[in-house]
Amino acid sequence: MESYQIAVALARALDGKKGQDIRVLRTEELTTLADYFVLCTATSNTQVKAMSDACEEAAEKLGERAHHIEGHRDGTWLLMDFSSVVVHVFTDEARKFYDLERLWGDAQEMELAGVLRPEER
Secondary structure, X not given: OOHHHHHHHHHHHHHHOOOEEEEEEEOOOOOOOOOEEEEEEXXXXXXXXXXXXXXXXXXXXXXXXXXXXXXXXXXXXXXXEOOOEEEEEEEHHHHHHHOHHHHOXXXXXXXXXXXXXXXXX
């Protein structure tokens, strides 16, 4: 399966758990870490965990598995490495602190119109 399709499926999984400000950044030209980063804001530590579960389930349906999952102990951020796609889920404060959109400012942001619920675009 192509990495873009995996990124879209993971973005949809986050959207299904009411993730906020979901973005998919194409990073394949910039780093060997991943082809795409999927970024999302959660409103609570409980939601961070629910989003993790949703991403694992969505990936498994595509025959993919997380190779590495890392998260802060108090649940303010989560990183899920699916090799070609890395998912980052943050609480609002953590997202502002890490500011990956600025760090990866040269990455192309993928259009998610028609992929996510209209209010999430």
